[in-house]
Amino acid sequence: MADGNDEKQRQLDRYRVDSEGSRLTTDQGVRVDDTDNSLSAGERGPTLLEDFHFREKITRFDHERIPERVVHARGAGAYGYFQLYESLAEFTAADFLCDTSLRTPVFVRFSTVAGSRGSADTVRDVRGFATKFYTRQGNYDLVGNNMPVFFIQDGIKFPDFVHAVKPEPHNEIPQAQSAHDTFWDFVQLQPEITHMVMWLMSDRAIPRSFRMMQGFGVHTFRLVNADGRGTFVKFHWRPVLGTHSLVWDEVLRIQGNDPDFNRRDLWEAIERGAFPEWELGLQLVPEEDEHGFDFDLLDATKIIPEETVPVRVVGRMVLDRNPDNFFAETEQVAFHTANVVPGIDFTNDPLLQARNFSYLDTQLIRLGGPNFAQIPVNRPVAPVHNDQRDGYNQRIVHRGRTSYAPNSISGGCPMSGVLSGDMEGVYRHYQERVDGAKIRKRSPSFDDHYSQATLFWNSMSGWERRHIVEAFLFELGHVERRYIKEQVVQRLANVDGDLARQVAEGLGMPAPAVTTPNHGRTSPALSQANAPRDSIA
Numbered sequence: 109m110a111d112g113n114d115e116k117q118r119q120l121d122r123y124r125v126d127s128e129g130s131r132l133t134t135d136q137g138v139r140v141d142d143t144d145n146s147l148s149a150g151e152r153g154p155t156l157l158e159d160f161h162f163r164e165k166i167t168r169f170d171h172e173r174i175p176e177r178v179v180h181a182r183g184a185g186a187y188g189y190f191q192l193y194e195s196l197a198e199f200t201a202a203d204f205l206c207d208t209s210l211r212t213p214v215f216v217r218f219s220t221v222a223g224s225r226g227s228a229d230t231v232r233d234v235r236g237f238a239t240k241f242y243t244r245q246g247n248y249d250l251v252g253n254n255m256p257v258f259f260i261q262d263g264i265k266f267p268d269f270v271h272a273v274k275p276e277p278h279n280e281i282p283q284a285q286s287a288h289d290t291f292w293d294f295v296q297l298q299p300e301i302t303h304m305v306m307w308l309m310s311d312r313a314i315p316r317s318f319r320m321m322q323g324f325g326v327h328t329f330r331l332v333n334a335d336g337r338g339t340f341v342k343f344h345w346r347p348v349l350g351t352h353s354l355v356w357d358e359v360l361r362i363q364g365n366d367p368d369f370n371r372r373d374l375w376e377a378i379e380r381g382a383f384p385e386w387e388l389g390l391q392l393v394p395e396e397d398e399h400g401f402d403f404d405l406l407d408a409t410k411i412i413p414e415e416t417v418p419v420r421v422v423g424r425m426v427l428d429r430n431p432d433n434f435f436a437e438t439e440q441v442a443f444h445t446a447n448v449v450p451g452i453d454f455t456n457d458p459l460l461q462a463r464n465f466s467y468l469d470t471q472l473i474r475l476g477g478p479n480f481a482q483i484p485v486n487r488p489v490a491p492v493h494n495d496q497r498d499g500y501n502q503r504i505v506h507r508g509r510t511s512y513a514p515n516s517i518s519g520g521c522p523m524s525g526v527l528s529g530d531m532e533g534v535y536r537h538y539q540e541r542v543d544g545a546k547i548r549k550r551s552p553s554f555d556d557h558y559s560q561a562t563l564f565w566n567s568m569s570g571w572e573r574r575h576i577v578e579a580f581l582f583e584l585g586h587v588e589r590r591y592i593k594e595q596v597v598q599r600l601a602n603v604d605g606d607l608a609r610q611v612a613e614g615l616g617m618p619a620p621a622v623t624t625p626n627h628g629r630t631s632p633a634l635s636q637a638n639a640p641r642d643s644i645a
């Protein structure tokens with residue numbers, strides 16, 4: 109076990125139970141001599157209600173399942189550590205990004221998005237890449253994906269999007285595939301999805317291994333330094349093994365042969381000491397440059413081209429220990445974009461704002477009430493003291509007479525901050541000026557849905573383009589309604605005429621009228637950009 113995990117590991121050890129070799133008991137600690145035969149009235153008689161061992165055993169079994177995640181249900185996780193190369197104190201007050209001597213423990217969960225818990229690993233889908241940093245200032249979660257952009261711009265559309273991607277409601281078909289009418293109907297009706305669909309039809313959607321996958325925070329976040337100065341930031345994880353994908357033919361065979369292909373690969377690599385490693389990169393944008401781009405930094409369907417803002421590599425993460433128990437750790441881990449530490453803050457990206465509501469809300473039901481931060485994998489290593497009380501699954505015995513603040517009877521938890529004059533380590537929200545009328549209307553700066561889709565296509569090599577066209581043909585080939593296919597092809601004409609023509613021909617449809625793919629908003633900097641820098645091997 110590497111020393112980076114020590115702090116978290118010591119905490120986890122306190123909650124570990126090793127039952128192997130111990131004598132069988134009930135949950136009440138009463139020893140049991142027979143767990144094969146229920147208590148009955150005579151050898152061939154009925155089972156007796158008073159058989160508390162039988163009832164407890166069956167009840168516990170009946171209640172084993174909790175709801176799977178509403179998205180990202182299938183995943184695999186591991187522990188490890190993060191270490192910084194250079195201090196970022198100029199940009200952030202987060203001490204794990206300032207102190208290069210720290211080894212911050214982490215837990216990472218990789219996932220597919222659409223499939224259920226029992227679905228196959230190697231489907232065409234986005235992969236989740238969620239990292240929990242157990243920092244000395246509290247937990248920080250970077251809840252990202254393996255693609256740098258997203259399907260929608262505003263989180264209010266997330267339920268519509270997920271309902272379109274998930275199996276259709278009447279027959280639960282198809283599992284974990286984007287090859288169906290509802291998904292492509294959403295695509296043809298929502299042009300903002302076009303850039304992400306290009307990524308989804310590319311080989312990025314079929315990663316060879318979690319160890320060979322990039323990760324992206326997707327949104328523009330904000331770093332805030334000790335003086336309160338903000339800097340926009342995009343987060344990137346770069347796998348030291350390089351970015352590698354499967355090819356479609358392999359995918360089809362692997363799904364039948366080994367549906368656990370990706371999770372097995374991660375588990376076995378860690379067991380044999382081939383610890384996967386990623387470097388953390390940042391794209392930093394000074395606040396005053398916020399409006400210097402031909403797209404909106406708050407629009408999660410856009411990358412910041414690396415030619416415009418290079419990625420600065422600032423640290424590395426190593427995963428070096430498998431969990432002891434899948435359910436307790438990988439299934440019960442709870443990531444949340446709103447878990448931030450001093451020095452990291454949000455922007456007004458409407459997708460991020462929605463996420464900041466959604467994760468806590470869903471975890472309240474998924475993990476049985478408000479006390480899930482007490483589950484060992486979710487506990488911060490930073491001390492937790494407050495007046496939150498009670499609720500389902502309360503595991504902590506709070507001592508003392510009072511649970512309110514301020515209070516004059518027992519002192520309670522004195523507030524740090526302005527009242528006490530003690531501001532050390534306090535989370536201070538970035539003081540962004542906000543004013544405007546209440547409106548339900550997207551900013552026109554979010555209007556260009558095609559330029560970066562075109563950039564992506566232009567950055568692909570010949571064989572990468574061929575794979576993309578084949579992916580469109582496979583997926584759209586499963587769509588029943590002809591008008592949906594026609595509309596999708598029409599959208600592709602806004603991306604690239606040749607792409608649209610190849611897809612149309614492959615589907616046996618006439619080539620669409622080609623729109624000139626200069627969408628009126630492409631800057632010189634953007635037009636030279638090449639979205640995916642790493643080649644996909």
Ligand code: HEM
Binds near residue numbers: 217237257
């Ligand atoms: C789960 C990423 C957008 C709601 C997840 C997970 C990841 C992720 C990685 C799995 C976490 C885990 O391993 O436990 C992203 C990214 C997004 C995005 C990168 C866009 C940039 C959204 C939006 C919403 C949302 C817009 C809702 C408004 C959820 C929910 C879960 C989830 C409810 C399940 C959480 C749980 O049950 O613990 N997301 N997501 N996501 N996401 Fe997102």
